Each structure stands twice: as C-alpha cells, then as structure tokens.
Amino acid sequence: MRAMELLRTLDGEAYTWLTAPERPPRHWSRSHFNITLKCPILLNNLCESFNFWIMSARYKPIISMMEEIRVKLMRRIQMRRDLMMRWERAICPRPLAKLETSKKQVGDCIAIMYGGPKFQVDTATGGQFIVDLDERTC
Known part of the structure; x- marks a missing residue:
C-alpha cells in the first residue's frame, strides 16, 4: 500500500x-x-562538520529529524554551559588567548591622542596609523 x-x-x-x-x-x-546545488561553494568545514554531526538524523522523517537535532543541540548547549560555569574569569578561554596574543603584538605601539575619538598609533618599525574609535577604522 x-x-x-x-x-x-x-x-x-x-x-x-x-x-x-x-x-x-x-x-x-x-x-x-x-x-x-544552488551555490557551487556549498561545502566547507563548518557544513561538513555539521552534516557529519547530524548524520544519524538526516535520513529520518522530517519531524523525527528535527527532534533529534533539537535534542543534540540542547545537550551541546548544556555541556558548554556546564564547562563555562567552572570558568572563573570574566572572559572565555579562546577570546582570552586572542587578547593575550594581541597584547604581545601591540607592546611596541604608542598611542597618541589625535583629537576626539581619534588616535595616532606609532609602531616600533616606524609605521603610523590613525585609528578612529567611532568609525572603527584604521
């Protein structure tokens, strides 16, 4: 039937x-x-990782598939929340590592007020940059 x-x-x-x-x-x-395919560049690491992660759900009927993906996402969010609750700093680990790297890179820079929200930044190698904090440009 x-x-x-x-x-x-x-x-x-x-x-x-x-x-x-x-x-x-x-x-x-x-x-x-x-x-x-609607876009020739459909595959990338994020898509491939996500598709592998939901592989068991992909061939189920739509409601069952969505329910399995929803539950997987809820578990992942809870796991991440639990990990972060143990973290004692105000900044998460990865952004903190990027911040520390940036701090080392700018150690040889000197910022001089240029006027208003603008600064002239002189580097140890002789470079000069105008940074506008309002426009977020350099």
Missing part, C-alpha cells in the same frame, strides 16, 4: 490537508525536493 493511501486510511483530515492544491508536495515531501 502506498504511503498516501495508508495516510488516507489512518487520518483522512491529514490526507486532505496535504493534498490541498495550495500545498504542493514539493513543499513537504522529500521525494519532490529539488536537490540540485
């Missing part, structure tokens, strides 16, 4: 709702989705 015929016998209202003209199958049925 085909899936839609089975649905009609199980729940006539659901069958009627899904087969309404304003609700074509391409909007709700995986068999009717257009799977051609």
